[in-house]
Amino acid sequence: MPPSSQPCHGVWQIPDYVPVRNMTEPVVTLEGHSKRVGILTWHPTARNVLLSAGGDNLVILWNVGTGEMLLRLDEVHTDLIYNACWNRNGSLLVTTCKDKHVRVIDPRKQQVVAEKSKPHQGARPVRAIFMADGKIFTTGFSRMSERQLALWDLKSFEEPIALQEMDTSNGVLLPFYDPDSSIVYLCGKGDSSIRYFEITDEPPYVHYLSTYSSKEPQRGMGFMPKRGLDVSKCEIARFFKLHERKCEPIAMTVPRKSDLFQDDLYPDTPGPEPALEADEWLSGKDAEPVLISLRDGYVPAKNRELKVVRKNVLDSRPPRSGETEPSSFPGLWARAPGPPGASRASPGALPAARGPWRDTAVACDGLRGVGCRMGP
Structure with a gap:
């Protein structure tokens, strides 16, 4: 509503x-x-x-x-x-x-x-x-x-x-x-x-x-x-x-x-069930409404709660100077290798960031970031 x-x-x-x-x-x-x-x-x-x-x-x-x-x-x-x-x-x-x-x-x-x-x-x-x-x-x-x-x-x-x-x-x-x-x-x-x-x-x-x-x-x-x-x-x-x-x-x-x-x-x-997802319709696909019978009266389906899923802003952040995107971890940006002797990030972990990203903590499930806490 x-x-x-x-x-x-x-x-x-x-x-x-x-x-x-x-x-x-x-x-x-x-x-x-x-x-x-x-x-x-x-x-x-x-x-x-x-x-x-x-x-x-x-x-x-x-x-x-x-x-x-x-x-x-x-x-x-x-x-x-x-x-x-x-x-x-x-x-x-x-x-x-x-x-x-x-x-x-x-x-x-x-x-x-x-x-x-x-x-x-x-x-x-x-x-x-x-x-x-x-x-x-x-x-x-x-x-x-x-x-x-x-x-x-x-x-x-x-x-x-x-x-x-x-x-x-x-x-x-x-x-x-x-x-x-x-x-x-x-x-x-x-x-x-x-x-x-x-x-x-x-x-x-x-x-x-x-x-x-x-x-x-x-x-x-x-x-x-x-x-x-x-x-x-x-x-x-x-x-x-x-x-x-x-x-x-x-x-x-x-x-x-x-x-x-x-x-x-x-x-x-x-009926209340959609025939298309929003992305399908936006791409140009059309479909007629999904019809239902009223012979036995309408009984609403359970668990019809609207769930809002927002996209992670880190997924679309462009790389900064000296950063590359790890191929096995899309959406998580790591620093490019530095001079000899510099520490490198281990797989599944995000290197410590500096500047405005210094307080960013990202938990990984092996594929992509599942949660983050942004600092100043």
């Missing part, structure tokens, strides 16, 4: 048990933004890859498992980033910006592969998300401040394949997408209703289904992953509605008389 209130943001692990004391230290702290971070989203298929975007107009990709910055997109956006969303396999990224552009980005090549200026003519913020088939769904405002939704095909990004006007409310529409049922839920900030639409491959492409209404307006909205739903009650979506002093769960269910598992409502859905 990465909080996003400061340029320096931390990743926190919520345990399966009830902790006996307050959690005050994050698992890892990520430093790279110069202004407040407002967007955080996990990669859909690669392990521990996290995207962050802030008020400094930067998009940064992190390897949370090592605490490293993988990629930095600093020349793509010219203004404040409104939202960012991965496609299904995490090969592309769609963003909306205050400069009224929707950009489809290949983050590994650090280039924009498709771009649309003013997808909605209004001046209010635009949101964009990827569909499972690669289409893009956007919400925005018209010139007359009417709220709109649109569906776009990247093969012909000039005009939308579907465009609908909804109402004249001022609240920005926040889209939530369920790829298993092809349903988009629209939650307007400050609204007291949730509208949902089905996305199909045939005209008119976007079909209105129904509206959930309540008495109190929502200040924010969260969306439960599919594996957290109650399949015995035919629950297809669950929202967490933020009020002033509470968080209210809202369940969307399909009425069925049978108590049996409904295969049409619950196809295999993406």
